[in-house]
Amino acid sequence: MNGEALYSFAEEQLVEPVRLAIVGAGYWGPNLLRVATELPQAHVEFVCDVRPDALQAVARRYPAPRLTTEFDDVIAAEDVDAVVIATPPSTHRTLCLAALEAGKHVLVEKPLATSVRDAQTLVAAAERTGVLLMPGHTFLYSPSVNVVRDLIQAGELGDLYFISMSRVNLGLHQADVSVAWDLGPHDFSILRYWLDEVPSMVSAFSRSCVTDVADVMFVSLEFPSGTIAHAELSWLAPSKLRRTTVVGSEKMVVYDDTSNEPVRIFDSGVVLANPSTFGEYQLAYRAGDVVSPRVAVTEPLMLELADFCLSITRGSKPRSSIEVGLDVVRMCDAADRSARARRPRRPEPLDARATT
Amino acid sequence: MNGEALYSFAEEQLVEPVRLAIVGAGYWGPNLLRVATELPQAHVEFVCDVRPDALQAVARRYPAPRLTTEFDDVIAAEDVDAVVIATPPSTHRTLCLAALEAGKHVLVEKPLATSVRDAQTLVAAAERTGVLLMPGHTFLYSPSVNVVRDLIQAGELGDLYFISMSRVNLGLHQADVSVAWDLGPHDFSILRYWLDEVPSMVSAFSRSCVTDVADVMFVSLEFPSGTIAHAELSWLAPSKLRRTTVVGSEKMVVYDDTSNEPVRIFDSGVVLANPSTFGEYQLAYRAGDVVSPRVAVTEPLMLELADFCLSITRGSKPRSSIEVGLDVVRMCDAADRSARARRPRRPEPLDARATT
Amino acid sequence: MNGEALYSFAEEQLVEPVRLAIVGAGYWGPNLLRVATELPQAHVEFVCDVRPDALQAVARRYPAPRLTTEFDDVIAAEDVDAVVIATPPSTHRTLCLAALEAGKHVLVEKPLATSVRDAQTLVAAAERTGVLLMPGHTFLYSPSVNVVRDLIQAGELGDLYFISMSRVNLGLHQADVSVAWDLGPHDFSILRYWLDEVPSMVSAFSRSCVTDVADVMFVSLEFPSGTIAHAELSWLAPSKLRRTTVVGSEKMVVYDDTSNEPVRIFDSGVVLANPSTFGEYQLAYRAGDVVSPRVAVTEPLMLELADFCLSITRGSKPRSSIEVGLDVVRMCDAADRSARARRPRRPEPLDARATT
């Protein structure tokens, strides 16, 4: 239950490591490089960024792969099997498409794309060229997220009443997308992973405080199963919060990746007991032990990259699958549309033609 | 700035204390009794409850006032100037109306009533009989709430971007009203007090998890000034949260009455700096000192009761005024209607005739 | 394991409640009065304090017992079975002795007395007159303290390596005794209760920062079993700390009465594994689940007072026994002497003659 099964990813040996190019050496790219450098299943051939100084910074810190400012070098290189895209969201469509059409497998940072249409275009391209397209939903590899998922799937929490999520801190404003597309994919991918369903309705409320994109958003989500969820997303906050509360009929869980005890299980609840003949509710409250299970400390990004490489080699489907990626884009899109319309919105249905 | 001005309420001497009857000896009534017993401006003549055992429990713990199970005794008593109502919300209309029509001043626990119409009926009755009707919005007397209000009014926070509130804990489910009417009045009265305005739109999202009243609700509020607010209200939670974040353009504040440092001021923010000629945002983040100002430890309930007594004696308007009480009812009502309709709703306008 | 057995004290019915006089209406006396008022096994006949204003404050808040400024009234009263002493430590000897010699049972706030000789004098007097003398070591009735004691006694923690305690906050300086006699009795009584032994050596280090009594003290204690303990005691601290860590060979416990989860059990440790042939240690660290067991919320003072009354009626020995009281005085005395001598000191042996 502590996420240890995840280790198997990183331990498995491949005959030949997958040869990677990492595109984007800004905030997240160096993490991918660091992890790829340590992973036996991967070998970094190229790092690509349009900014020469970003490449130099990489060269100072890591054993030297080839460096280039030209994306075309990367997709033309015969010794590159797969491309890892860690550039701003608005560039995903163009870069991924070019890489897919060059026959490269692609791991692209969340979100897959910034519209449902673009996401479907990428999926179609990957199907056409027979390569793997994987969105980088890192939280699906978080040991804590998996501990909670195991609890949910084992029925330990009972019926899932609601999930309340806060993901706020000061910065970093994105220039090209709202906070729904930037922070939302984390919580939406976790919800999709835990509940195995897509919301039937999304209702968002936002404000563009500093620039003209929404930088604070309150998103309510209603799922077909009856579970509801709420995510507070903000680039404006006095301190960092990463707090998710899962309330079930049997137990409750607090998941907070910033805590030393990232998963806390509360044996608490309320039960309808002995309903009187007069129709009054007799509620009994129960507050039992609180348990913080040991959680493995494996780095999720390493597991994600290992899953990418192993899925290429085996031809299998990664945990962070294209279906998850598409659904997360649909949720981001519905939240953004709802916030603008100030009315609840349904996630856009997938166009069957686009993905076949 | 630390709420010390509030002390003046409790220190002021009256020639004659106000003679009170306390109606309702359940959860909150004994607190009112304890406070009234210590307050020089008040004298408790009666405690009334329909349950004899609740009265006996009172008698064991407090210097003995007269006890009665008959509300009629209370309103018929000539030595009772004012009645303090601490009974379930659904009884407020009937009990308050009877007391007001008997010429008694009334302090009624929040919410004033459970519909805008009922609230206006009570206001009209109080105006007709010329007595004071005061809703018990205790947080308006909280030193912490007043520290934050002073910061807002002095402009120290800059433009108010948004306010995010969480008020959750396990229990106590109310049988007769949703969580919007039970926990909502606290946050709504604070918002009304801080912002001096009523929301133009309320959008709520809820679920009735345990009984058939909503026990978890996410409420978004939009104010005419542009400020937005959000309140998470729940009777189902693994642990108690009382966290309010106020985000302004200059500073941010966290207010948490459960903390040893209930008000924390963050000199943090983000500024649009040197906009480039190409329309790109240059954002500068600023994270400065954090200050927890000393906050007076006066009990808000004592100040509320003192304000009630002094307002009766002086014929003045209490801080927790009838206008605040009406607006809070309008906000609760709009939240409840929005949650049921699953659409944003405007607060019901006040019927000018009803209150004149 | 959650201290529920403690409830039995408060539930047991007596034919006749014990008739009490409470002496001292300062900081702690009103708590005793409040608890005695609610306890079916007790009936308060008298409250005594030399300060008339302290008595008036009592009269305003509680159902009225008789009030007096004369201690002689109390010990002369035929309808007083027992006297509860909540006066400054330096007065304990005189007041207790007078009460005991008048044939009254005595519950005296910690410490029993301010010297081993005085404590033994009181014990001898109680034996002579055949009444109960009980020191008020309230923590022995704390559900949390009992949860930890149960863990220790069940061997769940393994060998007890050490116990580290911090009990610090701003104030209240005592005029007549050092912090060793004021805060020390809490920690020393807990140690005595958990370990069932008295330290063989006490080494204390202190400073008199503000007045001429020591207001900060670091006390190390060595027990015959090999367990060591340390207590940081201070009236000078920026914030309140009540943190006790118990480190055993199998598990570790943090006990903190100021926390919502006052007992936390860490399944953590270090084991000497596979010692190599070259004498090098191979240590394996283990960090498992953390459990916060549910702890009953009964008020310890109520249980203490119930134990006092029941022990009088039954002629039985209370949990907070005179043996515990004497040993705590020995520990306070050894700490104080060590701090002054700046050398380790042994607790003073009990004079066999004095107590027989």
Added chain:
Amino acid sequence: MNGEALYSFAEEQLVEPVRLAIVGAGYWGPNLLRVATELPQAHVEFVCDVRPDALQAVARRYPAPRLTTEFDDVIAAEDVDAVVIATPPSTHRTLCLAALEAGKHVLVEKPLATSVRDAQTLVAAAERTGVLLMPGHTFLYSPSVNVVRDLIQAGELGDLYFISMSRVNLGLHQADVSVAWDLGPHDFSILRYWLDEVPSMVSAFSRSCVTDVADVMFVSLEFPSGTIAHAELSWLAPSKLRRTTVVGSEKMVVYDDTSNEPVRIFDSGVVLANPSTFGEYQLAYRAGDVVSPRVAVTEPLMLELADFCLSITRGSKPRSSIEVGLDVVRMCDAADRSARARRPRRPEPLDARATT
């Protein structure tokens, strides 16, 4: 006041970077390598470790310097100006001496040596060969530690009453020295830096719980100025604590490097007011604002290494001077001796001959 002056170290440019060899690629060595790689004032020529696998791990992660298992290669290399020693404490004497005698400047991880005699031997060797010998007391470069030092030196805290330090966590046991020599140097170097004095007396109390070296120690220190200090040091603890409280007559400070707000200043205290004619103390408690000043986030290790390189180039004395290093060894030694003797011990005086 926020430690920004520290930045100047890292920003200053040198004509020629200092050519370093890093000896020891275990726990701490890779941090030194990472930092040296990024620092413009340094250039890493060699990494040395007796374990080939440790060297291989280094090669995988960092741009490749030369690697060797032979310490003699390092000190024989003409293109090595300075040696950075990050090996177990018991090896410091031998390795440092060899490097110093080869004319290399030496930065050695704390503690400088494991006896006062050895430390003095190294100092004498450095003086003889005219090179820089610098102990790696990293906390002297911590922005937080410097914020507190500035407060102390500016007199903002008033008279320093006492300092209470806790540095505990689970592991890592050292095979060759007690916890006094392992964790102690951190707190002792901070005390030496803040107070600018060496204790006149050290009293330590310890236990060897798991192996035969002391793994938990409570150390009391008395300084000539009257300030006292206490450090709780342990490799056995349920959770990591890094909490230092500084209590002054005017203000109090909590310093905790594990917190988001590592320095918190409490405007709290107690004052002797209006002493009555009868000798009774009238104490007034004061609890004012709490301020968490912004603290720079520079990495202390980078500043330490920059200071080492700049001091070599300029021939100046580093902040973490040899005098500090000697005094820290004296404090560790006194603590260890006191713990064994179970009696207070004075720090060993320096042998004037040894260092001249």
